[in-house]
Amino acid sequence: METIDHAILIGAVVMTLGILLGVFSARFGVPFLLVFLGVGMAAGVDGPGGIRFSNTWLSFLVGNIALAVILLDGGLRTRFATFRVALRPSLSLATVGVALTAVLVGLFATWMLGIDWKLGLLLGAIVGSTDAAAVFSLLNGSGIRLKERVASVLEIESGINDPMAIFLTLTLIQWITAPAGLTVAALAMRLVVQFGVGGVLGVALGYCMANVMERVNVAEGLQAILICAGGCMVWAIVQTLGGSGFLAVYLAGMMVGNRDRAVSEDVMRAMDGMAWLAQSAMFLLLGLLVTPHRIWDVAVPSLAVALFLMCVARPVAVFASLLPFRFSAREKGFVAWMGLRGAVPIVLSLFPLLQGMEDSGLLFRVAFAVVLASLLCQGTTVALAARLARVLRPPYDEPLSRERLRGTRSPGLELMQFQVAAGSPMEDLRADQLELPPRSRLMTLARAGSLVPLEQAVLRAGDIVSVLAPAGSVPLLSRLFLVAARPASWDQASHDFLLDGQARLADVAALYGTRKLTPEEQSRTLEEAMLAVFSSPPVEGDALELAGLRLTVTRMEGPRVIQVGLLLPRNAAEDARDGKDRLWRMRGKMRGSVSRPWRRKP
Numbered sequence: 001m002e003t004i005d006h007a008i009l010i011g012a013v014v015m016t017l018g019i020l021l022g023v024f025s026a027r028f029g030v031p032f033l034l035v036f037l038g039v040g041m042a043a044g045v046d047g048p049g050g051i052r053f054s055n056t057w058l059s060f061l062v063g064n065i066a067l068a069v070i071l072l073d074g075g076l077r078t079r080f081a082t083f084r085v086a087l088r089p090s091l092s093l094a095t096v097g098v099a100l101t102a103v104l105v106g107l108f109a110t111w112m113l114g115i116d117w118k119l120g121l122l123l124g125a126i127v128g129s130t131d132a133a134a135v136f137s138l139l140n141g142s143g144i145r146l147k148e149r150v151a152s153v154l155e156i157e158s159g160i161n162d163p164m165a166i167f168l169t170l171t172l173i174q175w176i177t178a179p180a181g182l183t184v185a186a187l188a189m190r191l192v193v194q195f196g197v198g199g200v201l202g203v204a205l206g207y208c209m210a211n212v213m214e215r216v217n218v219a220e221g222l223q224a225i226l227i228c229a230g231g232c233m234v235w236a237i238v239q240t241l242g243g244s245g246f247l248a249v250y251l252a253g254m255m256v257g258n259r260d261r262a263v264s265e266d267v268m269r270a271m272d273g274m275a276w277l278a279q280s281a282m283f284l285l286l287g288l289l290v291t292p293h294r295i296w297d298v299a300v301p302s303l304a305v306a307l308f309l310m311c312v313a314r315p316v317a318v319f320a321s322l323l324p325f326r327f328s329a330r331e332k333g334f335v336a337w338m339g340l341r342g343a344v345p346i347v348l349s350l351f352p353l354l355q356g357m358e359d360s361g362l363l364f365r366v367a368f369a370v371v372l373a374s375l376l377c378q379g380t381t382v383a384l385a386a387r388l389a390r391v392l393r394p395p396y397d398e399p400l401s402r403e404r405l406r407g408t409r410s411p412g413l414e415l416m417q418f419q420v421a422a423g424s425p426m427e428d429l430r431a432d433q434l435e436l437p438p439r440s441r442l443m444t445l446a447r448a449g450s451l452v453p454l455e456q457a458v459l460r461a462g463d464i465v466s467v468l469a470p471a472g473s474v475p476l477l478s479r480l481f482l483v484a485a486r487p488a489s490w491d492q493a494s495h496d497f498l499l500d501g502q503a504r505l506a507d508v509a510a511l512y513g514t515r516k517l518t519p520e521e522q523s524r525t526l527e528e529a530m531l532a533v534f535s536s537p538p539v540e541g542d543a544l545e546l547a548g549l550r551l552t553v554t555r556m557e558g559p560r561v562i563q564v565g566l567l568l569p570r571n572a573a574e575d576a577r578d579g580k581d582r583l584w585r586m587r588g589k590m591r592g593s594v595s596r597p598w599r600r601k602p
Contacts, residue, residue, distance in 0.1 A: 040287015075253020197243025514548025
């Protein structure tokens with residue numbers, strides 16, 4: 001009985017220490033996951049804790065369950081709309097990219113570690129895939145907002161690349177231990193089963209889960225537990241049938257998360273806690289499993305492998321995989337740098353240990369060292385890399401609260417609350433004359449704890465307003481009701497004015513264009529002209545130059561470009577502040593293309 005008490009106390013102390021250190025280290029950009037790994041190692045046999053833990057099977061079990069919950073949570077937050085622009089490049093990265101990374105790392109590891117080339121390829125397969133836990137954690141916790149195409153590719157790639165990594169790892173293990181049973185037909189069938197069974201059953205079982213969640217009315221905490229139980233059940237069923245349980249649980253989560261009535265915001269917050277619990281428990285346990293002094297013995301060659309992976313193999317694989325797609329060199333570079341390694345390589349490195357393979361301990365130690373180097377080098381520089389690559393979306397403040405509107409035929413509507421800030425564009429304007437984004441409506445106005453009738457009311461600083469609007473209107477509404485962020489520098493600014501997508505290109509070019517328009521361009525709107533230039537469907541944040549105009553897609557609804565940002569050269573921008581009357585005179589002609597709340601202030 002005393003042993004159980006001590007075990008519970010030690011577990012609680014280690015978890016608490018990891019969370020508190022994580023909060024402190026986040027100020028310096030150190031990922032939470034790296035902190036949990038460090039705390040686990042400190043509590044282990046070589047650290048002050050002195051805990052002797054060598055249960056590989058338990059670590060493998062906890063790792064698989066945790067990854068299932070993490071991928072389920074990631075799927076719940078993935079919108080169907082992201083697949084419009086990210087599915088094909090993500091599939092290319094998850095297949096061709098993983099295989100190419102594995103081969104390059106395998107050949108380098110063979111030379112650096114002096115091991116058999118088959119064993120080197122196995123190590124390459126183990127560390128070849130990005131980790132969903134690390135990617136989801138850093139994207140959600142770094143506080144940065146990436147361009148939609150880049151963020152979608154990273155999320156979907158990390159969610160679906162596990163089947164290829166598992167296929168390569170199991171195939172190479174069989175090739176090393178029992179090569180007689182390997183045939184080309186068997187390998188092809190295994191790959192098809194991994195992706196096919198995982199994909200089909202993931203969608204089908206996810207559809208069933210979504211229908212159940214829509215009809216079950218229980219407390220939010222129980223709903224989150226029900227979703228986790230269902231996700232683990234999907235993982236187990238698909239794994240039993242030979243498919244990829246990780247792919248299936250990610251797709252199942254996506255099927256549930258895209259049903260408005262299946263999950264609420266409260267359930268999503270509860271799932272966020274479940275995902276953090278899974279990540280922290282998994283990384284603490286994996287930290288306990290490793291023996292740090294044995295990693296130190298292979299530190300130099302492991303660091304060389306990690307640097308080769310981050311600086312050579314991953315970039316080569318990303319640039320080759322994204323070659324057919326419209327990505328800039330900066331975007332490809334950022335995707336390459338975000339190839340974070342985390343729990344997946346460590347869990348995959350347990351396969352050879354469970355098989356009792358020769359040199360399996362070496363593979364585990366090198367994989368662990370690669371994960372540490374990836375989290376330390378890549379994980380701490382996400383924000384810096386995003387700024388250098390210029391893949392950040394314009395910053396904005398979140399509303400006080402937002403709640404998805406349920407039981408409506410209009411998908412994506414949310415009820416949001418904003419506090420009118422002093423100096424904001426909406427201050428001192430009448431409530432019934434506000435110019436809000438399309439499909440947005442002011443619902444209530446509260447002042448000093450009391451509701452104020454909207455008729456004839458004038459907004460004051462400190463008022464609390466409730467707005468019903470599409471989820472994609474948050475950035476625009478934030479700029480309306482909240483104080484604008486400090487203007488960005490010339491090479492980072494996205495726009496000086498916001499224009500309606502239906503404004504005529506000829507009208508805008510007449511003011512700031514530097515070349516004559518072609519006959520086709522003369523009759524086009526901004527939306528039509530931009531869609532004609534883009535070689536693939538654009539996303540918010542995409543920019544181009546047209547007739548000397550620097551235009552950025554700032555808001556989309558489905559495939560439509562609703563709003564366009566116009567970025568002027570600095571001297572023209574200064575002149576524009578004095579020439580706003582010209583734009584106002586053209587307002588009727590341009591169908592409301594320049595809206596007063598977004599004007600620049602002198």
